[in-house]
Amino acid sequence: MPTIFTHPAVPLALGLGLTRKIISGRLLVAGMALSALPDLDVIAFRFDIPYAAALGHRGFSHSLAFAGAAALCLACAAPLLGTSFRRAFPFLFLSMASHGLLDAFTNGGSGIALLWPFSAERYFAPIQVIEVAPISVSRFFSARGAQVLLSELRWIWAPCAAVLLIRGAALAGRRLTRTRQDR
Numbered sequence: 001m002p003t004i005f006t007h008p009a010v011p012l013a014l015g016l017g018l019t020r021k022i023i024s025g026r027l028l029v030a031g032m033a034l035s036a037l038p039d040l041d042v043i044a045f046r047f048d049i050p051y052a053a054a055l056g057h058r059g060f061s062h063s064l065a066f067a068g069a070a071a072l073c074l075a076c077a078a079p080l081l082g083t084s085f086r087r088a089f090p091f092l093f094l095s096m097a098s099h100g101l102l103d104a105f106t107n108g109g110s111g112i113a114l115l116w117p118f119s120a121e122r123y124f125a126p127i128q129v130i131e132v133a134p135i136s137v138s139r140f141f142s143a144r145g146a147q148v149l150l151s152e153l154r155w156i157w158a159p160c161a162a163v164l165l166i167r168g169a170a171l172a173g174r175r176l177t178r179t180r181q182d183r
Contacts, residue, residue: 105130
C-alpha cells in the first residue's frame with residue numbers, strides 16, 4: 001500500500017486541476033480524507049481477522065462498491081461540503097476508489113478485493129511499480145520507509161504534479177488569450 005501521505009495525492013491533484021470553481025475546499029478535504037479511509041481496515045489484525053478475509057486488510061474497504069457507498073453517503077451532505085450532489089458524488093467516488101487502484105500497483109500484499117461483494121478474488125495491476133509501505137510505524141522510519149517514499153514520489157507525486165503543471169499552463173494560456181482578445 002502507498003503511505004497515508006500519498007493516497008491523498010490523487011484527489012488533491014484532481015481537485016486542484018478542476019479548480020475551486022468546481023471542487024470546493026471542503027469537498028477537496030473530504031476527498032482527501034476518503035482516499036485514506038480504506039486503510040483503517042488494519043484494525044482487523046487486532047481482531048485476528050485473516051489478511052485474505054473479506055474483512056481483512058485490502059478487503060471490502062478497498063472495493064469499488066465500498067467507494068461507491070461511502071461516496072453516496074457523504075455526497076448526501078453536499079451542501080455542507082459547499083457543492084452539489086452532482087459534483088460531490090463523482091469526486092468522492094474517484095477519491096476513494098483511487099486508494100484500491102493505487103494499492104493494486106504495489107509490489108506486496110495479497111492484492112485488492114476490488115470487485116467485492118461480487119467476487120472475493122484479490123487483484124493486482126498488470127505492473128507493480130510502487131514499493132509497498134510497511135504497516136508498522138517503526139519499520140516506516142527506516143531505510144525501507146525512505147525507499148517507499150522515493151517510490152511514491154516517482155510513481156504518484158511526480159505524475160500528479162506534472163498533470164497539475166500542464167493544467168496550470170493550459171489555464172494560464174487561456175487567460176492570456178482572453179486578455180489579448182479583450183484589448
